[in-house]
Each structure stands twice: as structure tokens, then as C-alpha cells.
Amino acid sequence: MEELIALLKDVRDDVDFENAKDLIDSKILTSFDIIQIISTLDDEYDISIPASDIVPENFNSAEAIYALVQKLQG
Amino acid sequence: MSLISFPFFIFMCCLLAAYYKAGEKHQWKILLIGSAFFYLCSNPLYIIFIIISIVSTWYLMRNPVRKNFMLTIAINLGLLIIFKYSVNLGVHDLIAPLGISFYTFMTLGYAHDCYDRKIKPSDNLWHYALFISYFPQLTQGPIGTYQDMQDQLTAYHPFDLQKIKTGAYRIIIGVFKKMVIAGRVAFYIDTVYSSPKGYGGLTLIVATLFYLVEMYADFSGYMDIVCGVSEMLGIRLKENFRRPYFSKSIPEYWRRWHISLNEWFNTHLFMPSVTTKWNKKVANILSRFFPKAKKGTLRLIVPTIIVWIITGVWHGAQASYLGWGIYFAFIMLVSFCTQSGVKKFNAKIHWNPENIFVKIFQVVRTLVFLSFGEIIYRSERFSDTIAIFKNIFTDTRINGAEIAAAMTPFGNGNQAAASMIIIVILVTAQFIVELMKEKDEKAFTGHRYIYAFAMLVVIALFGVAGKSNFMYQAF
Numbered sequence: 001m002e003e004l005i006a007l008l009k010d011v012r013d014d015v016d017f018e019n020a021k022d023l024i025d026s027k028i029l030t031s032f033d034i035i036q037i038i039s040t041l042d043d044e045y046d047i048s049i050p051a052s053d054i055v056p057e058n059f060n061s062a063e064a065i066y067a068l069v070q071k072l073q074g
Numbered sequence: 075m076s077l078i079s080f081p082f083f084i085f086m087c088c089l090l091a092a093y094y095k096a097g098e099k100h101q102w103k104i105l106l107i108g109s110a111f112f113y114l115c116s117n118p119l120y121i122i123f124i125i126i127s128i129v130s131t132w133y134l135m136r137n138p139v140r141k142n143f144m145l146t147i148a149i150n151l152g153l154l155i156i157f158k159y160s161v162n163l164g165v166h167d168l169i170a171p172l173g174i175s176f177y178t179f180m181t182l183g184y185a186h187d188c189y190d191r192k193i194k195p196s197d198n199l200w201h202y203a204l205f206i207s208y209f210p211q212l213t214q215g216p217i218g219t220y221q222d223m224q225d226q227l228t229a230y231h232p233f234d235l236q237k238i239k240t241g242a243y244r245i246i247i248g249v250f251k252k253m254v255i256a257g258r259v260a261f262y263i264d265t266v267y268s269s270p271k272g273y274g275g276l277t278l279i280v281a282t283l284f285y286l287v288e289m290y291a292d293f294s295g296y297m298d299i300v301c302g303v304s305e306m307l308g309i310r311l312k313e314n315f316r317r318p319y320f321s322k323s324i325p326e327y328w329r330r331w332h333i334s335l336n337e338w339f340n341t342h343l344f345m346p347s348v349t350t351k352w353n354k355k356v357a358n359i360l361s362r363f364f365p366k367a368k369k370g371t372l373r374l375i376v377p378t379i380i381v382w383i384i385t386g387v388w389h390g391a392q393a394s395y396l397g398w399g400i401y402f403a404f405i406m407l408v409s410f411c412t413q414s415g416v417k418k419f420n421a422k423i424h425w426n427p428e429n430i431f432v433k434i435f436q437v438v439r440t441l442v443f444l445s446f447g448e449i450i451y452r453s454e455r456f457s458d459t460i461a462i463f464k465n466i467f468t469d470t471r472i473n474g475a476e477i478a479a480a481m482t483p484f485g486n487g488n489q490a491a492a493s494m495i496i497i498v499i500l501v502t503a504q505f506i507v508e509l510m511k512e513k514d515e516k517a518f519t520g521h522r523y524i525y526a527f528a529m530l531v532v533i534a535l536f537g538v539a540g541k542s543n544f545m546y547q548a549f
Contacts, residue, residue, distance in 0.1 A: 011370075031340070032325075032374075032410060032413065035348055035370045035373060035374060036368060036370030036371070037370070038348070038349065038370070039357070039368070039369045039370035039373050040369070040370065042354065043369060048349070048351065048354075049349055050349055051190075051345040051346040051348070051349045052190040052191070052192065054345050054349070
């Protein structure tokens with residue numbers, strides 16, 4: 001999880017990824033940021049995130065992103 | 075049947091009476107019959123093509139496997155291409171079925187969502203038929219999604235006077251934008267753009283700014299009318315515009331203009347292309363040439379180009395539309411690629427994005443880039459585009475005779491000047507209303523009936539009855 005937070009901070013260092021639970025719903029992350037995150041996750045965890053998984057529920061918090069990565073790795 | 079016509083008024087009165095008289099079980103059937111009647115009035119023979127699309131898509135997507143999804147795409151895109159590009163294929167007397175560009179997008183969006191298991195396929199052919207053919211959104215959108223529309227369309231809506239009033243208000247605003255603002259400025263734009271080579275820079279700049287006004291007033295006016303009509307039936311359509319000319323960047327503009335089309339492209343074409351394996355490979359190759367660039371940014375390049383070329387060609391198979399698509403692909407890519415650099419630079423020079431002058435600068439800059447794109451789009455020939463750009467930057471003379479000549483459709487002398495003054499007052503009034511709403515969405519509700527009445531008077535006095543075709547109807 002700490003590793004993931006560090007990766008997310010690389011994309012946006014001004015966002016409180018440890019505590020925020022509404023990254024998409026409150027428009028904290030833009031679609032441009034989401035694509036940066038997807039690309040980073042794909043490369044770092046050697047996964048492929050399909051477009052059908054790019055929904056707000058999967059990107060609203062660091063925990064949700066972590067769960068998505070685990071699901072795709074499993 | 076035009077939405078601004080007496081037959082449509084009679085149609086709506088009959089439909090509303092039948093709709094609210096019908097019981098809980100039958101209300102949606104009245105809508106389906108009404109939609110079929112609307113289609114038959116406009117394009118009787120071609121109803122067969124929308125029926126082919128509805129039945130084949132509904133049947134195939136009952137079992138949303140890859141083969142059926144591909145077949146659905148082939149049938150619907152095939153029909154769209156045949157009708158839309160028949161002129162380019164050498165067939166000149168084929169008329170496109172009403173709303174084909176818009177219902178094809180709704181159909182493909184539905185099929186894709188079924189295939190991705192985002193929605194459960196419809197188990198009722200007639201419910202699905204109503205979703206595709208619902209008459210207010212059929213001709214020019216908004217491109218509704220099955221998730222947003224299906225429950226609303228089949229639910230029972232008891233009579234609610236408040237909804238009738240709100241709907242009527244939206245319709246009046248729409249008619250005002252279309253008949254008074256768009257209808258009036260259209261004459262000037264048509265005159266100048268039909269032979270732009272002879273005009274000076276200032277005349278061309280004014281015509282281009284008027285074109286921005288016309289596009290917004292025409293298209294958002296139409297949306298106000300269809301949203302108002304639908305509101306009267308108790309069904310809320312997706313908003314297609316959010317005061318786009320107040321955008322501070324071109325990407326923001328495209329999130330606020332023709333929202334349903336751009337969201338469609340984002341969901342069904344852009345995001346799927348971004349996440350494909352081939353795009354990942356392309357980004358890896360590009361990173362060899364741009365080692366400092368972020369991989370995520372490189373993954374945006376090809377999907378952005380694809381989406382904008384298709385958006386351009388969707389308007390028609392003309393070089394000007396293709397050029398327009400390429401222009402915006404370029405602007406979007408520059409904006410994406412420079413985003414983080416610009417942010418750092420702004421922080422360094424203590425550029426405060428909340429400062430009013432900074433905001434005004436950003437809005438004006440967006441309008442300038444937008445105008446360049448619309449010059450490409452509106453020009454009838456490539457040589458015209460070149461001439462317009464050349465004259466705008468080199469020919470700064472102010473030619474009174476030229477301005478007077480361009481205004482002849484408004485009348486002569488004082489009459490033409492009076493028309494111009496009226497246009498400026500009306501556009502300013504509408505601008506103030508929109509500015510108030512930009513600051514606070516609910517700002518204008520208190521005075522809206524007085525405003526609506528004033529607009530009704532203005533429509534009666536200055537409306538242009540002859541030009542009631544909407545620009546986007548052509549697509």
C-alpha cells in the first residue's frame with residue numbers, strides 16, 4: 001500500500017491519497033490524471049487495466065485502486 | 075416536422091393530453107406511438123432503417139457475446155456509412171434517415187455496455203424501441219444512455235403543473251436563442267463566408283465571432299427546446315451544454331460543449347483505445363524518442379488523434395471537417411503534453427489561477443483558439459480558409475461600405491443599424507444571464523418568468539420565421 005501511495009504521489013504530489021475517499025466524485029483527479037495512474041500501474045505491477053474497469057468506484061480512494069490492482073494480479 | 079412549427083405545437087398538445095390521460099400501464103406506449111408518428115411525419119419510408127437497427131441490435135445483444143457485438147457494429151455502422159457518405163461514394167440522391175447519426179451512437183453505446191456487462195440487456199423489444207426512438211432526443215441528441223433513460227421512459231409520470239411550466243420556460247428560451255439570435259446573425263455570416271476573399275480583416279473577425287454566437291444559440295437553443303418538451307413529459311434529458319464559452323482551456327471547452335457526444339467518445343472509443351495493448355506498445359516506442367515524457371502522456375497521443383479525426387469526419391466527409399478534427403487533436407495534444415510544465419511555470423511566476431484577470435485571459439485565449447478551429451470548419455473551400463487567415467492578420471482596414479454591404483439582409487441604412495443594435499442588446503442580455511448562472515447555478519430562477527415574457531415579446535417582434543432548420547439536423 002505504501003508503495004502504491006508513493007506511485008500515486010508521483011502523478012499528483014498535491015493530493016492527500018492517504019485519506020481522500022472521493023478522488024473522482026469530488027473531481028480531485030482529472031481524466032488526464034487517471035490515465036497517468038493507469039499507465040503507471042500497468043508498468044509497475046505488470047497488469048492491464050481494461051476500459052470496463054475504469055469506473056469512479058475503482059479510483060475514488062487509494063484503497064479502491066489497491067483492490068483493483070490485487071483483483072487484476074489475482 | 076420542425077420543432078418550431080404549428081404542426082408540432084398541435085402534436086404536443088394531443089400527445090400531452092393522451093399521455094396524462096393514459097393509465098400507469100399504458101403511458102409509455104403513448105410515448106412510443108407518439109415517437110413513431112413523429113418519425114412517420116418527417117421521414118415515412120425511412121422508418122424501415124431505424125426498425126432494422128432496433129430489432130437487430132435488441133435481438134443480437136440479448137446474448138452479448140463478441141460475435142454478436144461485432145455483427146451489431148457492422149449493421150449499424152454500415153447503415154450510417156452508406157447514408158452519410160453516399161455522396162462521396164458516388165450516389166447523389168440518397169437522403170439520410172432522420173436522426174441516424176444520433177440513434178446509431180445510442181445503439182452502439184447500448185451494445186458496448188451490454189458486451190462489457192455494465193448493463194443487463196433489455197428483455198422487452200418495445201421498451202428498447204422507445205429508448206432509441208424517443209422523439210425529443212432522436213433528431214439531434216442529446217445522446218442518451220440506456221442507464222439514464224430506460225427507467226424514466228417506462229415509469230409512470232403523474233401530471234405535474236410545475237413540470238409543464240418549467241418545460242415551457244425552457245422552450246421559450248430555446249425559441250428565442252434560435253429564432254432571434256441565431257436566425258439574425260446567420261444572415262451576416264452566410265453573406266461574408268460565401269465569398270470571404272473580398273472582405274477585410276475586421277469584417278471577417280466579426281463574422282467569425284458571430285459564428286460562435288450562432289453555433290451556440292442554434293444548438294443550445296435546440297437543446298433547450300427538446301429538454302423543455304421532455305420535461306413536460308416528466309422525463310429529464312441529459313444537459314448537453316454547460317456555458318462552454320466560459321471555459322478556461324480547450325479541453326475544458328470540450329467537456330462543456332456537446333457533452334453527450336464527447337462523453338460517448340470518451341467512454342466508447344477514447345478510454346478503450348488508451349488501455350489497449352497496441353497503444354501500450356506505441357507508447358513504449360515513442361518513449362525511446364521522448365525519454366523524459368511520462369508514459370501516461372504518450373499513451374494519449376494515438377487515441378486523441380483517432381477520436382478527433384472520427385469526430386471531424388462524423389460531421390461529414392469534407393476536407394474542412396477533417397482539417398477541423400486534426401486542428402483540435404493538435405491543440406488537445408499540446409495541452410496534454412504541456413500541462414505539468416505549465417503548472418510548474420505558473421507556480422514559479424506566482425500566477426494565481428483564481429485571479430479574475432488571469433481567468434479572463436484564459437477565457438479569451440480559449441475563444442481565440444476556438445475561433446481558429448471554427449474558421450476551418452465553416453469555410454466552404456480550403457482556399458477560403460487560407461484567405462480568411464491571411465486577411466485577418468494582414469488586412470486591418472475598416473471598410474464602411476463593406477460592413478454596410480454585409481448587413482443588407484437586415485434592411486437598408488437606419489433599419490440595418492437598428493437591427494445590429496438589437497442583436498447586440500439581446501446577445502448582451504443572454505450573456506449576463508449566463509454569467510450570473512456561471513457564478514451560481516440557481517441565480518436566475520427568481521426572475522425567469524418576467525424574462526420569459528420579455529423574450530416572447532421579442533420573438534414575436536424580431537423572430538426570423540423563414541430559417542427554422544437547425545444546424546445539427548444535417549448531421
